[in-house]
Amino acid sequence: MAVVPATRRSVAVPQPRRSPVQDPKTQRERRPQLRVVDEPTPRRLNLGVVITLVVGAVFAVLFGVVVFHTVLLQNQQKLDHLNTQVSDAQGEYQSRRLQVAQLEAPQRIIDVATQKLGMVPPDGTTYLTPAAGNGASPNAGANQGDATNTAASSNDEAAAWPLVKPYLGAAP
Numbered sequence: 001m002a003v004v005p006a007t008r009r010s011v012a013v014p015q016p017r018r019s020p021v022q023d024p025k026t027q028r029e030r031r032p033q034l035r036v037v038d039e040p041t042p043r044r045l046n047l048g049v050v051i052t053l054v055v056g057a058v059f060a061v062l063f064g065v066v067v068f069h070t071v072l073l074q075n076q077q078k079l080d081h082l083n084t085q086v087s088d089a090q091g092e093y094q095s096r097r098l099q100v101a102q103l104e105a106p107q108r109i110i111d112v113a114t115q116k117l118g119m120v121p122p123d124g125t126t127y128l129t130p131a132a133g134n135g136a137s138p139n140a141g142a143n144q145g146d147a148t149n150t151a152a153s154s155n156d157e158a159a160a161w162p163l164v165k166p167y168l169g170a171a172p
Helices: 047-103 106-115 144-153 157-168
Strands: none
């Protein structure tokens, strides 16, 4: 019978009971060889492995910090570029507003009208206002029959207003 040496991880498995083996020379029962097995000691990590793991972890953390700062700087550059574009657009907007204000200036319009178009300023300005008593009420233009009767009865210019107003549309 062969004896299997005990290892740290071997576990004794119960064997079926056999009849005692006798040694032919001594005619005695032969006992199996027994030996004392030390209790398994807990495995300790090798110092080199621990140092390698710590250095690797530190390297990974530092690499992560570098990547984070790189992404942060790239985004900051994008923001700076966008801020430059916004300030350029605002400057362009202000210059266009100034240009529109200069083109809309009344004096410029008068100069263009007189010099390029050959227009002349009027001698005077006449403002027409409707008289209060000749049917120039807000409801006067609503009924055309009443407006025609009012215009026919009076030759005043204010009496013709209800006839002209429907042709003006939204303009006053």
